[in-house]
Amino acid sequence: MGWTRNRAPxxxxxxxxxxxxxxxxxxxxxLPEFDPAVDRFLALKRKLHYDVIGSIDLxxxxxxxxxxxxxxxxxxxxxxxxxxxxxxxxxxxxxxxEEILDEAFGYGPIESLMHDPDVCDILINGPKQTxxxxxxxxxxxxxxxxxxxxxxxxxxxxxxxxxxxxDENSPMVDARLPDGSRLxxxxxxxxxxxxxxxxxxxxxxxxxxxxxxxxxxxTPEMLRxxxxxxxxxxxxxxxxxxxxxxxxxxxALSVYIPPDERLATIEDAAELxxxxxxxxxxxxxxxxxxxxxxxxxxDLVRNALRMRPDRIIVGECRGDEALDMLQAMNTGxxxxxxxxxxxxxxxxxxxxxxxxxxxxxDIPIWVVRRQIASSINIIVQVxxxxxxxxxxxxxxxxxxxxxxxxxxxxxxxxxxTGVDERRVAQGFFRSTGIRPNCIAxxxxxxxxxxxxxxxxxxxxxxxxx
Numbered sequence: 001m002g003w004t005r006n007r008a009p010x011x012x013x014x015x016x017x018x019x020x021x022x023x024x025x026x027x028x029x030x031l032p033e034f035d036p037a038v039d040r041f042l043a044l045k046r047k048l049h050y051d052v053i054g055s056i057d058l059x060x061x062x063x064x065x066x067x068x069x070x071x072x073x074x075x076x077x078x079x080x081x082x083x084x085x086x087x088x089x090x091x092x093x094x095x096x097x098e099e100i101l102d103e104a105f106g107y108g109p110i111e112s113l114m115h116d117p118d119v120c121d122i123l124i125n126g127p128k129q130t131x132x133x134x135x136x137x138x139x140x141x142x143x144x145x146x147x148x149x150x151x152x153x154x155x156x157x158x159x160x161x162x163x164x165x166x167d168e169n170s171p172m173v174d175a176r177l178p179d180g181s182r183l184x185x186x187x188x189x190x191x192x193x194x195x196x197x198x199x200x201x202x203x204x205x206x207x208x209x210x211x212x213x214x215x216x217x218x219t220p221e222m223l224r225x226x227x228x229x230x231x232x233x234x235x236x237x238x239x240x241x242x243x244x245x246x247x248x249x250x251x252a253l254s255v256y257i258p259p260d261e262r263l264a265t266i267e268d269a270a271e272l273x274x275x276x277x278x279x280x281x282x283x284x285x286x287x288x289x290x291x292x293x294x295x296x297x298x299d300l301v302r303n304a305l306r307m308r309p310d311r312i313i314v315g316e317c318r319g320d321e322a323l324d325m326l327q328a329m330n331t332g333x334x335x336x337x338x339x340x341x342x343x344x345x346x347x348x349x350x351x352x353x354x355x356x357x358x359x360x361x362d363i364p365i366w367v368v369r370r371q372i373a374s375s376i377n378i379i380v381q382v383x384x385x386x387x388x389x390x391x392x393x394x395x396x397x398x399x400x401x402x403x404x405x406x407x408x409x410x411x412x413x414x415x416x417t418g419v420d421e422r423r424v425a426q427g428f429f430r431s432t433g434i435r436p437n438c439i440a441x442x443x444x445x446x447x448x449x450x451x452x453x454x455x456x457x458x459x460x461x462x463x464x465x
Contacts, residue, residue, distance in 0.1 A: 109143045110154070122141075148194050151197070159185070202273070217382075221459050228442045240382035240384075251275075264279075265314075267316070269283070270283050270315075280304070326356070326375040345394060345396040348381075356372075380395050386423060391414050394413045395413075412431050431454055
């Protein structure tokens, strides 16, 4: 089995390993077998790394800029490589120098992936197995680390860059990297077969409404309704699974919030890229080594109420802060938005009930449901479909209470009819024919939508996005 080294677009080169062999029948997938040449190259890179670092005057490093350090490291590496020109070809020496720079200043073998604009997720399962999501599809990536310690070193460097720590006493970390990417990592003893890393990357330019229309994630009719809801200060919850596009949609819809309003955003790891200028951004903080200093989402929601916001945007409701968020929505902060992990609008209601129960108050369930029904107006369900495309599959309106049950109806929906030859979901959007109850509020805010917008009809045929 051979091996290659490839250059990712607009990024440095990394040593790679051969792809895994295809298993026969129901045999489980096998890890790639390393070519001895790969091991020799990795061992040489490691030795050269130590030689280069050992040859640099560490006392002077504090006075040098990163660019000056890179120049010095490159010069030292090239000198050491030329000492034995028969060992490597000229092209291999260039690749080796680039990888040494990645090890010294970047994120090692995955540095090139961090610069690839097509990669939106990097998933590392131990030192020898890396997957990426590119254009909606998950694929094995031929990038490897030397061993567990090498991968752990890169993880600790990532965490240290943003003031977080990860070690055996604190084996998990969730943090925002300097480029805006979101890092989640788990190490030994919690991770059994080597460190686990998930990096959610965000493009340099956030996706806009025009992008969502181009990718056929939404139709103009659905967008017109959501735009009117945001402008008219209707409370919106965006529901969906991991990687379904909840944050992307929230960012895109935020462009319709009037520029003269003050926004307060609250997140665990800051991902929102709102289009407004008057935004008070807040981020939670984990406890320190002594277990003190933690700042929770609930703490920030309570504090945001004292900051005179017009709207509060919680990046994700996942715990007892749901109670404070609903109270904010129902007490003068209309037009607030948040996201929640759920498989359907009805499941989103159930999850909110559960999270309010986590607040520690003995509240009767009918009171909880009445609070939800009076606070939330619209639930937008997003989903990552088979084959990779992400779509808004349902826009539902909460209409109130029927006895002890929160009532709702669908205004728009996506109907999947099957998959194509590449197993990409196929289907169409349609309006259900139900006129939303919030029409009167939209009209009072100057958003007079035509009744024809909600007539039962197919909106568009949809293929791959």
